[in-house]
Amino acid sequence: MYKCALVLAAGQGKRIKSDLPKVLHKVCGKEMVIHVIDTIRKAEINDVNVIVGNGAELVKDRTKVKNVEYSLQSEQLGTGHAVKCASEFLKDKKGVVAVFTGDTPLISDATIKKLVDSHINNNNSATILTSIVEDPTGYGRIIRDGNEVLKIVEHKDCNEQELKVNEMNAGIYCFDIELLSKSLNKLSNDNEQGEYYLTDLIEILKSENKTVGAVITDYEETIGVNSRVQLAQAEEIFKDRINIKHMENGVTLIDPKTTYIGVDVVIGKDTIVYPNNIFEGNTTIGNGCIIYQNSRIKDSTIGDEVDIQSSVILDSIIGDNTTVGPFAYLRPETKVGKNARIGDFVEIKKSTIGDGTKVSHLTYIGDAEVGKKCNFGCGTVVVNYDGKNKYKTIIGDNSFIGCNTNLVSPVEVGDNTYIAAGSTITAEVKEGDLAVARAKQRNIKGWVEKKGLKK
Ligand code: UD1
Ligand code: CA
Numbered sequence: 001m002y003k004c005a006l007v008l009a010a011g012q013g014k015r016i017k018s019d020l021p022k023v024l025h026k027v028c029g030k031e032m033v034i035h036v037i038d039t040i041r042k043a044e045i046n047d048v049n050v051i052v053g054n055g056a057e058l059v060k061d062r063t064k065v066k067n068v069e070y071s072l073q074s075e076q077l078g079t080g081h082a083v084k085c086a087s088e089f090l091k092d093k094k095g096v097v098a099v100f101t102g103d104t105p106l107i108s109d110a111t112i113k114k115l116v117d118s119h120i121n122n123n124n125s126a127t128i129l130t131s132i133v134e135d136p137t138g139y140g141r142i143i144r145d146g147n148e149v150l151k152i153v154e155h156k157d158c159n160e161q162e163l164k165v166n167e168m169n170a171g172i173y174c175f176d177i178e179l180l181s182k183s184l185n186k187l188s189n190d191n192e193q194g195e196y197y198l199t200d201l202i203e204i205l206k207s208e209n210k211t212v213g214a215v216i217t218d219y220e221e222t223i224g225v226n227s228r229v230q231l232a233q234a235e236e237i238f239k240d241r242i243n244i245k246h247m248e249n250g251v252t253l254i255d256p257k258t259t260y261i262g263v264d265v266v267i268g269k270d271t272i273v274y275p276n277n278i279f280e281g282n283t284t285i286g287n288g289c290i291i292y293q294n295s296r297i298k299d300s301t302i303g304d305e306v307d308i309q310s311s312v313i314l315d316s317i318i319g320d321n322t323t324v325g326p327f328a329y330l331r332p333e334t335k336v337g338k339n340a341r342i343g344d345f346v347e348i349k350k351s352t353i354g355d356g357t358k359v360s361h362l363t364y365i366g367d368a369e370v371g372k373k374c375n376f377g378c379g380t381v382v383v384n385y386d387g388k389n390k391y392k393t394i395i396g397d398n399s400f401i402g403c404n405t406n407l408v409s410p411v412e413v414g415d416n417t418y419i420a421a422g423s424t425i426t427a428e429v430k431e432g433d434l435a436v437a438r439a440k441q442r443n444i445k446g447w448v449e450k451k452g453l454k455k
Pocket of ligand 1 (some may be wrong): 006010011012013023051064073074075077078079080081082101102104138139140141152154168169170171197198199223224225226245254
């Protein structure tokens, strides 16, 4: 049977008190609406239409990589009205449409599949996802007669009896497409909030003797994020899920409470992660690595058996058996080879560092290509910027760069070269040469005594 999905993402999110549209707030490093879209796709529903309104351009821009379609709800008149705005998308389609709110990032693909299967197998007109919660404040309540679902009543419209019901509406539903399109015109906004509620469709369908089903799932999957407090709750639940997955895959997390791993991060077996680490975006960490405390690794690929300590690594690639830190800063487009050493207070930007090269302390390398098995003395600076333009430095294999060297770009240093400590290199150093580029030492005999400074 044909399946498609709608994601409601047009609301402002007043309760989150933000200039950013609510659905763009992130949980474990990913926008809530993208969590929902990704999970829908995982559940094998490919045609996704996102209803945008508040901050429409921004929401479209952030979700464009997901290849979804959009409908515009220019005035936010409620969730029922939002679905109506997708009528062009639903036109001429037959089958099932699953409807999601953009603020339920914890929903799993397994639950979506269960909901859709139950909807199809029971031949329902509508099927709602619900959960049982001790305190359902703020959520719509599922009103049943015995087992039969009668209607959904919004918290603000509940009478005393209805307020006591602790089965809540998750805001995720399946509908028969044609029936949904026909019924939306029957919604009214005669309620506490003066909005067209999607939830009222249930009572309408029941009054027409249509079958309405419900699937009950864990509350944890159905949390709707309306406020910053709920955002933090969602973050904690998601973080636990991610950390458990990595531990089950053979990663040691010494303190999962203080380990923050983005949803799309991949970590190999026998890697050990110490407390207070943050791994973000499209990051892959290999097998047998040790990531000591306080590192941030974003959009990077780390090889096997790499040791990293208290460092920031952005959009970089690190080869096997290399050590990084403490206190290294690897900026975008850095590529470090295997068996290399990047030590303390070293900053590298847009550079390649060959296998076995050691940059052990207090060094800046920018816009450079460095060969294999080089050794950088303490305090080397690649002077890549003349105040106007950036230039490139090339260093061959097996070069020894003495302490406190400046390499004024553009400049080339050949293979097997030595540079004397304290040199400022402005011209090519040919293979096999030693370059000394500093004033010769001069000693003035007895100068201290002559000046009357002797103590
Ligand atoms: C909604 C449900 C409630 C359910 C809860 C689950 C309704 C009337 N109520 O309430 O029964 O328990 O979700 O989390 O549906 N949106 C639009 N256009 C609008 C209004 C909202 O696109 O005009 C979008 C919002 O961006 C949001 C979603 O719909 O992503 C839900 O809106 P929200 O205001 O959060 O609804 P709740 O009050 O939480
Ligand atoms: Ca909500």
